[in-house]
Amino acid sequence: MAELDIPTIPNLQSLIMMAITAFSVSIIVILLFIKYFQRKRLPALTLAFTFLMWDFASLIVFIFGLIHYLNYSTPQVGVIQYARYGINLGYAFSALSNALMVLFVSQIYSQAPIFRKTKKIIPIVNGLLNGVTIGFVVDSIMQSFVFTDVVSYLNPAYSLNQIIYHLVLTFFSFTLLLSLSARQRRKATFRWEKAGFSFIVYSAIAGILVYVFLALDELAQTFIPLFNEGYTIFNIIGWAFGILLCILAYFGYVMPKWLRDRYKEKTLEVK
Amino acid sequence: MLEHAIIFSKESQSIILTSLYGEVDPKADAFKDSLEKIREIAVKLEKGVFKLDLANNGKTMIVAIKNLSIAITFNKIAKEEVMNFWESVALEILKSFDKIYVTKDPAKILAFKDTMDEIIQWNLKEQSPIDKMKEAFW
Numbered sequence: 001m002a003e004l005d006i007p008t009i010p011n012l013q014s015l016i017m018m019a020i021t022a023f024s025v026s027i028i029v030i031l032l033f034i035k036y037f038q039r040k041r042l043p044a045l046t047l048a049f050t051f052l053m054w055d056f057a058s059l060i061v062f063i064f065g066l067i068h069y070l071n072y073s074t075p076q077v078g079v080i081q082y083a084r085y086g087i088n089l090g091y092a093f094s095a096l097s098n099a100l101m102v103l104f105v106s107q108i109y110s111q112a113p114i115f116r117k118t119k120k121i122i123p124i125v126n127g128l129l130n131g132v133t134i135g136f137v138v139d140s141i142m143q144s145f146v147f148t149d150v151v152s153y154l155n156p157a158y159s160l161n162q163i164i165y166h167l168v169l170t171f172f173s174f175t176l177l178l179s180l181s182a183r184q185r186r187k188a189t190f191r192w193e194k195a196g197f198s199f200i201v202y203s204a205i206a207g208i209l210v211y212v213f214l215a216l217d218e219l220a221q222t223f224i225p226l227f228n229e230g231y232t233i234f235n236i237i238g239w240a241f242g243i244l245l246c247i248l249a250y251f252g253y254v255m256p257k258w259l260r261d262r263y264k265e266k267t268l269e270v271k
Numbered sequence: 272m273l274e275h276a277i278i279f280s281k282e283s284q285s286i287i288l289t290s291l292y293g294e295v296d297p298k299a300d301a302f303k304d305s306l307e308k309i310r311e312i313a314v315k316l317e318k319g320v321f322k323l324d325l326a327n328n329g330k331t332m333i334v335a336i337k338n339l340s341i342a343i344t345f346n347k348i349a350k351e352e353v354m355n356f357w358e359s360v361a362l363e364i365l366k367s368f369d370k371i372y373v374t375k376d377p378a379k380i381l382a383f384k385d386t387m388d389e390i391i392q393w394n395l396k397e398q399s400p401i402d403k404m405k406e407a408f409w
Contacts, residue, residue: 035407035408039406039407039408041403041406041407042407043403043407043408044407044408107403108400108403108404108407109400110397110398111393111394111397111398111399111400112400113363113390116389116390116393180400184400184401187352187355187356187359187401188352188401189350189351189352189355193401193404193409196404196409253408254408255408255409260409
Protein backbone atom coordinates (compact mmCIF):
# COMPACT_ATOMS: atom_id res chain seq x y z
CA MET A 1 0.00 0.00 0.00
CA ALA A 2 3.03 2.33 0.16
CA GLU A 3 2.33 3.52 -3.40
CA LEU A 4 -0.94 5.04 -2.20
CA ASP A 5 0.86 7.47 0.09
CA ILE A 6 2.92 9.19 -2.58
CA PRO A 7 1.34 12.62 -3.05
CA THR A 8 -0.20 13.52 -6.41
CA ILE A 9 -1.24 16.86 -7.91
CA PRO A 10 -4.77 17.37 -9.25
CA ASN A 11 -4.78 18.20 -12.96
CA LEU A 12 -6.80 20.94 -14.60
CA GLN A 13 -9.17 18.58 -16.45
CA SER A 14 -10.13 16.81 -13.21
CA LEU A 15 -10.62 20.14 -11.43
CA ILE A 16 -12.89 21.41 -14.21
CA MET A 17 -15.00 18.23 -14.04
CA MET A 18 -15.21 18.52 -10.23
CA ALA A 19 -16.32 22.15 -10.53
CA ILE A 20 -19.01 21.33 -13.11
CA THR A 21 -20.24 18.42 -10.97
CA ALA A 22 -20.37 20.59 -7.82
CA PHE A 23 -22.25 23.29 -9.73
CA SER A 24 -24.73 20.71 -11.15
CA VAL A 25 -25.38 19.19 -7.72
CA SER A 26 -25.91 22.68 -6.25
CA ILE A 27 -28.66 23.33 -8.81
CA ILE A 28 -30.37 20.02 -7.95
CA VAL A 29 -30.13 20.84 -4.22
CA ILE A 30 -31.80 24.23 -4.75
CA LEU A 31 -34.56 22.69 -6.89
CA LEU A 32 -35.19 19.92 -4.34
CA PHE A 33 -35.42 22.41 -1.46
CA ILE A 34 -37.89 24.45 -3.55
CA LYS A 35 -39.92 21.24 -4.03
CA TYR A 36 -39.86 20.66 -0.28
CA PHE A 37 -41.02 24.20 0.57
CA GLN A 38 -43.79 23.91 -2.05
CA ARG A 39 -45.03 20.45 -1.03
CA LYS A 40 -43.86 20.08 2.60
CA ARG A 41 -43.31 16.34 2.21
CA LEU A 42 -40.64 14.52 4.20
CA PRO A 43 -39.19 12.46 1.28
CA ALA A 44 -38.49 15.71 -0.62
CA LEU A 45 -36.59 17.08 2.41
CA THR A 46 -34.64 13.82 2.85
CA LEU A 47 -33.66 13.79 -0.82
CA ALA A 48 -32.70 17.49 -0.70
CA PHE A 49 -30.36 16.73 2.23
CA THR A 50 -29.03 13.64 0.40
CA PHE A 51 -27.97 15.81 -2.52
CA LEU A 52 -26.78 18.57 -0.15
CA MET A 53 -24.32 16.11 1.43
CA TRP A 54 -23.23 15.04 -2.03
CA ASP A 55 -22.85 18.72 -2.93
CA PHE A 56 -20.63 19.28 0.12
CA ALA A 57 -18.60 16.22 -0.93
CA SER A 58 -17.99 17.43 -4.48
CA LEU A 59 -17.41 21.06 -3.39
CA ILE A 60 -14.89 20.12 -0.74
CA VAL A 61 -12.98 17.80 -3.09
CA PHE A 62 -12.91 20.61 -5.67
CA ILE A 63 -11.94 23.44 -3.29
CA PHE A 64 -9.16 21.50 -1.57
CA GLY A 65 -7.98 20.20 -4.96
CA LEU A 66 -7.89 23.75 -6.30
CA ILE A 67 -5.93 25.02 -3.27
CA HIS A 68 -3.46 22.18 -3.79
CA TYR A 69 -3.18 22.89 -7.52
CA LEU A 70 -2.55 26.60 -6.91
CA ASN A 71 0.08 25.96 -4.21
CA TYR A 72 2.16 23.18 -5.68
CA SER A 73 3.15 22.46 -9.26
CA THR A 74 4.98 19.20 -8.55
CA PRO A 75 4.33 16.39 -6.07
CA GLN A 76 6.18 17.09 -2.82
CA VAL A 77 6.42 15.25 0.47
CA GLY A 78 6.33 16.97 3.84
CA VAL A 79 3.91 19.71 2.76
CA ILE A 80 0.17 19.96 3.43
CA GLN A 81 -1.61 17.57 1.04
CA TYR A 82 -4.76 19.69 0.66
CA ALA A 83 -6.21 17.49 -2.07
CA ARG A 84 -6.07 14.43 0.18
CA TYR A 85 -7.82 16.25 3.02
CA GLY A 86 -10.47 17.19 0.47
CA ILE A 87 -10.86 13.62 -0.78
CA ASN A 88 -11.14 12.25 2.76
CA LEU A 89 -13.73 14.83 3.79
CA GLY A 90 -15.50 14.17 0.48
CA TYR A 91 -15.83 10.50 1.39
CA ALA A 92 -17.23 11.48 4.80
CA PHE A 93 -19.94 13.64 3.24
CA SER A 94 -20.57 10.97 0.63
CA ALA A 95 -21.13 8.47 3.46
CA LEU A 96 -23.74 10.81 4.95
CA SER A 97 -25.33 11.06 1.52
CA ASN A 98 -25.46 7.24 1.30
CA ALA A 99 -27.16 6.99 4.68
CA LEU A 100 -29.76 9.60 3.70
CA MET A 101 -30.33 7.95 0.31
CA VAL A 102 -31.41 4.69 1.96
CA LEU A 103 -33.62 6.63 4.36
CA PHE A 104 -35.25 8.31 1.35
CA VAL A 105 -35.78 4.92 -0.34
CA SER A 106 -37.39 3.57 2.86
CA GLN A 107 -39.76 6.56 2.93
CA ILE A 108 -40.86 6.36 -0.73
CA TYR A 109 -40.98 2.57 -1.00
CA SER A 110 -42.28 1.89 2.52
CA GLN A 111 -44.95 -0.42 1.04
CA ALA A 112 -42.27 -2.80 -0.28
CA PRO A 113 -42.21 -6.16 1.54
CA ILE A 114 -38.56 -5.64 2.51
CA PHE A 115 -39.47 -2.53 4.54
CA ARG A 116 -42.68 -4.09 5.92
CA LYS A 117 -40.67 -7.00 7.30
CA THR A 118 -37.73 -4.96 8.59
CA LYS A 119 -39.39 -1.61 9.43
CA LYS A 120 -36.52 0.93 9.91
CA ILE A 121 -33.75 -1.62 10.50
CA ILE A 122 -32.23 -1.25 7.01
CA PRO A 123 -31.75 2.56 7.11
CA ILE A 124 -30.46 2.37 10.70
CA VAL A 125 -27.91 -0.41 10.00
CA ASN A 126 -26.91 1.28 6.75
CA GLY A 127 -26.44 4.55 8.63
CA LEU A 128 -24.19 2.83 11.17
CA LEU A 129 -22.12 1.15 8.44
CA ASN A 130 -21.65 4.49 6.71
CA GLY A 131 -20.61 5.89 10.07
CA VAL A 132 -17.65 3.50 9.87
CA THR A 133 -16.52 5.33 6.69
CA ILE A 134 -16.61 8.60 8.64
CA GLY A 135 -14.58 6.87 11.36
CA PHE A 136 -11.94 5.87 8.74
CA VAL A 137 -11.77 9.48 7.54
CA VAL A 138 -11.44 10.98 11.01
CA ASP A 139 -8.74 8.44 11.84
CA SER A 140 -6.80 9.22 8.62
CA ILE A 141 -6.91 12.95 9.25
CA MET A 142 -5.96 12.68 12.93
CA GLN A 143 -3.11 10.27 12.11
CA SER A 144 -1.75 12.68 9.48
CA PHE A 145 -1.14 15.30 12.18
CA VAL A 146 0.81 12.98 14.47
CA PHE A 147 2.91 11.03 11.96
CA THR A 148 6.60 11.80 12.25
CA ASP A 149 7.80 10.35 8.92
CA VAL A 150 8.03 12.93 6.16
CA VAL A 151 5.80 11.04 3.68
CA SER A 152 2.84 10.56 6.01
CA TYR A 153 2.99 13.87 7.90
CA LEU A 154 0.08 16.13 6.83
CA ASN A 155 -0.75 13.52 4.18
CA PRO A 156 -3.94 11.70 5.20
CA ALA A 157 -4.14 8.25 3.65
CA TYR A 158 -7.19 7.04 1.81
CA SER A 159 -6.57 3.36 1.56
CA LEU A 160 -7.96 1.06 -1.10
CA ASN A 161 -9.84 -0.81 1.66
CA GLN A 162 -11.62 2.40 2.63
CA ILE A 163 -12.47 3.15 -1.01
CA ILE A 164 -13.78 -0.38 -1.65
CA TYR A 165 -15.78 -0.32 1.61
CA HIS A 166 -17.43 2.93 0.58
CA LEU A 167 -18.00 1.60 -2.95
CA VAL A 168 -19.82 -1.46 -1.53
CA LEU A 169 -22.11 0.72 0.61
CA THR A 170 -22.76 3.08 -2.30
CA PHE A 171 -23.53 0.09 -4.51
CA PHE A 172 -26.01 -1.14 -1.89
CA SER A 173 -27.86 2.18 -1.53
CA PHE A 174 -28.10 2.89 -5.26
CA THR A 175 -29.01 -0.75 -6.05
CA LEU A 176 -31.83 -0.62 -3.51
CA LEU A 177 -33.13 2.56 -5.16
CA LEU A 178 -32.62 1.06 -8.62
CA SER A 179 -34.38 -2.27 -7.97
CA LEU A 180 -37.41 -0.78 -6.20
CA SER A 181 -37.78 1.95 -8.84
CA ALA A 182 -37.53 -0.59 -11.65
CA ARG A 183 -40.25 -2.68 -9.98
CA GLN A 184 -42.42 0.41 -9.58
CA ARG A 185 -41.88 1.34 -13.22
CA ARG A 186 -43.51 -1.94 -14.23
CA LYS A 187 -46.54 -1.20 -12.03
CA ALA A 188 -47.00 2.40 -13.19
CA THR A 189 -49.99 2.99 -15.47
CA PHE A 190 -49.09 6.18 -17.32
CA ARG A 191 -46.19 6.71 -19.65
CA TRP A 192 -44.96 9.82 -17.79
CA GLU A 193 -44.94 7.91 -14.48
CA LYS A 194 -42.94 5.11 -16.10
CA ALA A 195 -40.56 7.74 -17.52
CA GLY A 196 -40.09 9.26 -14.05
CA PHE A 197 -39.11 5.93 -12.54
CA SER A 198 -36.89 5.15 -15.56
CA PHE A 199 -34.91 8.37 -15.01
CA ILE A 200 -34.52 7.46 -11.34
CA VAL A 201 -33.22 4.00 -12.35
CA TYR A 202 -30.74 5.54 -14.81
CA SER A 203 -29.64 8.12 -12.20
CA ALA A 204 -28.93 5.28 -9.76
CA ILE A 205 -26.80 3.51 -12.41
CA ALA A 206 -24.90 6.78 -13.00
CA GLY A 207 -24.44 7.09 -9.22
CA ILE A 208 -22.87 3.64 -9.00
CA LEU A 209 -20.58 4.41 -11.96
CA VAL A 210 -19.29 7.61 -10.29
CA TYR A 211 -17.80 5.55 -7.46
CA VAL A 212 -16.73 2.65 -9.69
CA PHE A 213 -14.65 5.02 -11.82
CA LEU A 214 -13.23 6.89 -8.80
CA ALA A 215 -12.18 3.50 -7.40
CA LEU A 216 -10.71 2.54 -10.81
CA ASP A 217 -8.71 5.78 -10.74
CA GLU A 218 -7.22 4.74 -7.42
CA LEU A 219 -6.58 1.17 -8.63
CA ALA A 220 -4.96 2.42 -11.84
CA GLN A 221 -2.56 4.80 -10.08
CA THR A 222 -1.68 2.07 -7.58
CA PHE A 223 -1.05 -0.81 -9.96
CA ILE A 224 -0.36 0.65 -13.44
CA PRO A 225 2.94 2.58 -13.71
CA LEU A 226 1.59 4.64 -16.62
CA PHE A 227 -1.03 6.17 -14.30
CA ASN A 228 1.13 6.67 -11.18
CA GLU A 229 0.81 10.46 -11.30
CA GLY A 230 -2.87 10.08 -10.30
CA TYR A 231 -6.00 11.88 -11.52
CA THR A 232 -6.27 9.51 -14.46
CA ILE A 233 -8.88 9.42 -17.21
CA PHE A 234 -11.02 7.29 -14.83
CA ASN A 235 -11.22 10.24 -12.43
CA ILE A 236 -12.53 12.48 -15.22
CA ILE A 237 -15.05 9.82 -16.35
CA GLY A 238 -16.17 9.37 -12.72
CA TRP A 239 -16.98 13.08 -12.38
CA ALA A 240 -18.66 13.02 -15.80
CA PHE A 241 -21.02 10.37 -14.44
CA GLY A 242 -21.63 12.75 -11.52
CA ILE A 243 -22.86 15.38 -13.98
CA LEU A 244 -25.01 12.76 -15.73
CA LEU A 245 -26.44 11.73 -12.35
CA CYS A 246 -27.56 15.33 -11.78
CA ILE A 247 -29.19 15.63 -15.21
CA LEU A 248 -31.07 12.34 -14.71
CA ALA A 249 -32.03 13.30 -11.15
CA TYR A 250 -33.43 16.56 -12.53
CA PHE A 251 -35.58 14.58 -14.99
CA GLY A 252 -36.56 11.90 -12.47
CA TYR A 253 -37.22 13.85 -9.27
CA VAL A 254 -37.79 17.44 -10.30
CA MET A 255 -39.46 16.38 -13.58
CA PRO A 256 -40.03 19.73 -15.29
CA LYS A 257 -43.48 20.34 -16.78
CA TRP A 258 -42.22 20.25 -20.38
CA LEU A 259 -40.84 16.76 -19.83
CA ARG A 260 -44.03 15.46 -18.21
CA ASP A 261 -46.14 17.03 -20.96
CA ARG A 262 -43.96 15.39 -23.59
CA TYR A 263 -44.74 11.96 -22.19
CA LYS A 264 -48.40 12.82 -21.58
CA GLU A 265 -48.85 13.85 -25.25
CA LYS A 266 -47.41 10.54 -26.38
CA THR A 267 -49.88 8.72 -24.13
CA LEU A 268 -52.78 10.51 -25.80
CA GLU A 269 -51.41 9.74 -29.25
CA VAL A 270 -51.21 6.04 -28.42
CA LYS A 271 -54.82 6.04 -27.25
CA MET B 272 -62.20 0.51 -0.12
CA LEU B 273 -61.07 -3.07 0.52
CA GLU B 274 -63.80 -5.27 1.96
CA HIS B 275 -62.30 -8.71 2.49
CA ALA B 276 -59.85 -11.34 1.29
CA ILE B 277 -60.55 -15.04 0.82
CA ILE B 278 -58.06 -17.80 0.07
CA PHE B 279 -59.35 -20.87 -1.79
CA SER B 280 -57.86 -24.30 -2.26
CA LYS B 281 -58.34 -25.60 -5.80
CA GLU B 282 -57.68 -29.13 -4.59
CA SER B 283 -60.58 -29.17 -2.09
CA GLN B 284 -62.52 -26.51 -4.05
CA SER B 285 -63.23 -24.74 -0.78
CA ILE B 286 -62.42 -21.68 1.31
CA ILE B 287 -59.36 -22.02 3.56
CA LEU B 288 -59.06 -18.56 5.11
CA THR B 289 -61.14 -15.39 5.15
CA SER B 290 -60.45 -12.00 6.65
CA LEU B 291 -62.68 -8.96 6.91
CA TYR B 292 -61.30 -5.42 6.40
CA GLY B 293 -64.43 -3.45 5.50
CA GLU B 294 -68.12 -3.99 6.10
CA VAL B 295 -69.10 -6.74 3.64
CA ASP B 296 -68.71 -10.01 5.52
CA PRO B 297 -68.10 -12.81 3.00
CA LYS B 298 -70.02 -15.18 5.32
CA ALA B 299 -73.16 -12.96 5.38
CA ASP B 300 -76.30 -14.19 3.61
CA ALA B 301 -76.42 -11.04 1.46
CA PHE B 302 -73.07 -12.03 -0.05
CA LYS B 303 -73.94 -15.72 -0.52
CA ASP B 304 -74.61 -15.59 -4.28
CA SER B 305 -71.59 -13.44 -5.00
CA LEU B 306 -69.41 -15.75 -2.91
CA GLU B 307 -70.56 -18.76 -4.89
CA LYS B 308 -69.68 -17.04 -8.20
CA ILE B 309 -66.29 -16.05 -6.79
CA ARG B 310 -65.67 -19.63 -5.57
CA GLU B 311 -66.54 -21.13 -8.96
CA ILE B 312 -64.04 -18.89 -10.73
CA ALA B 313 -61.39 -19.16 -8.01
CA VAL B 314 -61.25 -22.96 -8.10
CA LYS B 315 -61.23 -23.10 -11.92
CA LEU B 316 -58.79 -20.27 -12.65
CA GLU B 317 -55.49 -21.98 -13.46
CA LYS B 318 -53.12 -19.03 -13.20
CA GLY B 319 -53.29 -15.23 -13.49
CA VAL B 320 -55.98 -12.74 -12.62
CA PHE B 321 -59.74 -12.45 -13.17
CA LYS B 322 -61.80 -9.37 -12.32
CA LEU B 323 -65.46 -9.93 -11.48
CA ASP B 324 -68.04 -7.13 -11.24
CA LEU B 325 -70.43 -7.57 -8.33
CA ALA B 326 -74.12 -6.60 -8.11
CA ASN B 327 -73.53 -3.80 -5.53
CA ASN B 328 -71.05 -1.89 -7.79
CA GLY B 329 -68.22 -3.68 -6.03
CA LYS B 330 -65.52 -5.68 -7.72
CA THR B 331 -63.62 -8.81 -6.82
CA MET B 332 -60.15 -9.52 -8.09
CA ILE B 333 -59.24 -13.20 -8.15
CA VAL B 334 -55.57 -14.11 -8.44
CA ALA B 335 -54.50 -17.73 -8.88
CA ILE B 336 -51.32 -19.76 -8.72
CA LYS B 337 -51.15 -23.56 -9.27
CA ASN B 338 -52.88 -24.82 -6.07
CA LEU B 339 -54.39 -21.72 -4.56
CA SER B 340 -56.44 -18.64 -5.36
CA ILE B 341 -57.14 -15.45 -3.48
CA ALA B 342 -60.14 -13.18 -3.95
CA ILE B 343 -59.93 -9.56 -2.85
CA THR B 344 -63.18 -7.60 -2.88
CA PHE B 345 -63.41 -3.82 -3.29
CA ASN B 346 -66.51 -1.80 -2.41
CA LYS B 347 -66.35 0.20 -5.65
CA ILE B 348 -64.71 0.03 -9.05
CA ALA B 349 -61.09 0.83 -8.29
CA LYS B 350 -58.70 2.55 -10.69
CA GLU B 351 -56.54 0.34 -12.90
CA GLU B 352 -53.34 1.30 -11.05
CA VAL B 353 -54.97 0.45 -7.70
CA MET B 354 -56.03 -2.96 -9.05
CA ASN B 355 -52.51 -3.56 -10.40
CA PHE B 356 -51.09 -2.72 -7.02
CA TRP B 357 -53.39 -5.11 -5.15
CA GLU B 358 -52.71 -7.82 -7.70
CA SER B 359 -49.04 -7.75 -6.69
CA VAL B 360 -50.01 -7.81 -2.99
CA ALA B 361 -52.34 -10.75 -3.67
CA LEU B 362 -49.53 -12.63 -5.40
CA GLU B 363 -47.20 -11.95 -2.48
CA ILE B 364 -49.81 -13.34 -0.04
CA LEU B 365 -50.41 -16.44 -2.18
CA LYS B 366 -46.72 -17.22 -2.58
CA SER B 367 -46.16 -16.86 1.18
CA PHE B 368 -49.20 -18.97 1.95
CA ASP B 369 -48.18 -21.67 -0.54
CA LYS B 370 -45.11 -22.40 1.61
CA ILE B 371 -47.36 -22.85 4.67
CA TYR B 372 -50.08 -24.76 2.84
CA VAL B 373 -47.78 -27.55 1.66
CA THR B 374 -47.05 -28.42 5.31
CA LYS B 375 -50.81 -29.28 5.77
CA ASP B 376 -50.40 -28.15 9.38
CA PRO B 377 -53.81 -26.71 10.46
CA ALA B 378 -52.25 -24.55 13.20
CA LYS B 379 -49.78 -22.95 10.77
CA ILE B 380 -52.50 -22.48 8.14
CA LEU B 381 -54.78 -20.76 10.65
CA ALA B 382 -51.92 -18.62 11.95
CA PHE B 383 -51.34 -17.34 8.43
CA LYS B 384 -54.46 -15.19 8.85
CA ASP B 385 -52.38 -12.86 11.05
CA THR B 386 -49.68 -12.67 8.36
CA MET B 387 -52.28 -11.92 5.67
CA ASP B 388 -53.85 -9.25 7.88
CA GLU B 389 -50.45 -7.70 8.58
CA ILE B 390 -49.61 -7.55 4.85
CA ILE B 391 -52.99 -6.06 3.91
CA GLN B 392 -53.18 -3.59 6.80
CA TRP B 393 -49.63 -2.39 6.09
CA ASN B 394 -50.48 -1.82 2.45
CA LEU B 395 -53.72 -0.05 3.37
CA LYS B 396 -51.84 2.21 5.79
CA GLU B 397 -48.85 3.03 3.57
CA GLN B 398 -49.32 5.10 0.44
CA SER B 399 -48.11 3.69 -2.87
CA PRO B 400 -44.71 4.90 -4.13
CA ILE B 401 -46.41 6.51 -7.14
CA ASP B 402 -48.71 8.54 -4.87
CA LYS B 403 -45.76 9.53 -2.68
CA MET B 404 -43.71 10.63 -5.69
CA LYS B 405 -46.67 12.65 -6.99
CA GLU B 406 -47.19 14.32 -3.61
CA ALA B 407 -43.54 15.07 -2.93
CA PHE B 408 -42.07 15.74 -6.37
CA TRP B 409 -44.22 15.28 -9.46
